Amino acid sequence: MTVVGEAPPAHASGGLREYTQSATFTVPLGVTGVHLVAWGAGGGGGGSFLNTAVQGYASGGGGGGAGFMRGAITVLPLQQLTITIGAGGVGGAGSPVDGAASSPGGAGGDTVVRIGETVVAVAQGGSGGQGGQSGSPAQGGAGGSGGSGTVPPITATGGGGFVRTGAAGTAGAGVVSSPGGTGGLPPDLGSSNPGSRGRGGAGGAADSPAEPGASGNSGLLILGWS
Template sequence: MPHTLIPHRRGRRAACATVLVLACGTVAAQTGSAHATTGVREFDASTTFTVSAGVTGLVVDAWGAGGGGAGASTGAYGPGSGGGAGGYVHAAVTVKPLQQLTITIGTGGAAGTSGATGTDGAPGGATTLSADTAVLTSAGGGGGGRVPDANGLALGGAGGTGTVPGDTAAGGGGYLRAGGNGQPAFGGVGCTLGSGDYCLGGAGGRPFTLGGILPPEEAAGGNGAGLNKNIPTGPPTLSSPSTSDTVGHMIIQWSL
């Protein structure tokens, strides 16, 4: 009877040893994965970036700068419209280890001036990631706000768009979200945005915020200037100035 049990017990021990070796291999693999090096960098000013050793791909979130708000035209009872917000891109880009990349953060568009004849706001700059002369991904800036046309309508600046890399065998791809358009403004003595005493400037467009990771007010469009109509006592005067837009932003993530 004992002679028939001993080989059976040895077989169980061998099987258990095999299970332990496999289990240890699984634990080791999981431990190695859990301790993989991961990096995140955030940028709100133009600079260079060197890819870490062993890294061949980056995940990039970028926002262009917003457009400046338009000034008001006091001679035509014309408030200015708002500037558009910068566009947003989420991109997977292929890179080489230790490659030096150029980060350009879009600058905010200047506000238009107010006076007898106001001026449009300036567009915001694009935020880009480049390798040598090749642009890997780009988030476009928002358009500048406008003064009213001959019909008294001032269309808001268009929201920025962007470009992402195409899908390749080595990776790539992504998506973009256009920034919000600036709000329009309506000129003339009977302007409709406002009370009987003033004409509101258009508000600046708002960017795609991606769950709140974009710092407050970055990539937003500037507000257009508003007017006090001062009827019937006198000519219109400035009630609220136009504002310049805010800079772009970029976040880069990678892992080994």
């Protein structure tokens, strides 16, 4: 559930909110700490390369999976937290004309929590996969690297925690009709499971016409208090 500019909950005994879009959260009365579990966004897959004159075909690399962050922060009642959910990296374009360069995928956005102008937690997005490359023979694009993160500082009532790095995307191949590289997956810690969020996009397949890479999936934040 995503609530923008929400009023503080009526009861401060405990709660959980899931954010799939950017929003603000107002700390309930009586609450002095919140727990954060977050994933960034996946990187976009690279586009494929095509040069039919020399039978040059190369698929794009998959985008990197998002990073993961878990931690806690100290807050004040009625304080506002600004939550930015990372947007998935855009897939790269395939060769627009025969022999032209393909494009890499875009980086996935970071999922960030701020109090005022102060950044208190970050789950990084994965990087984009590279487009297929010209050459003799043509070369598949490299996969994008996985994101990491930054945990909140340790305080009297929260902080610490840990980060995990997302999986890298796999590389494409310089073979006609080869599929694009697979997008990297975000960390899955069992009870902390992002579902399809934070996955890297697949690279574009080596075909004619050249194919674009797929966009990465957006991020996620789960916020809880007791």
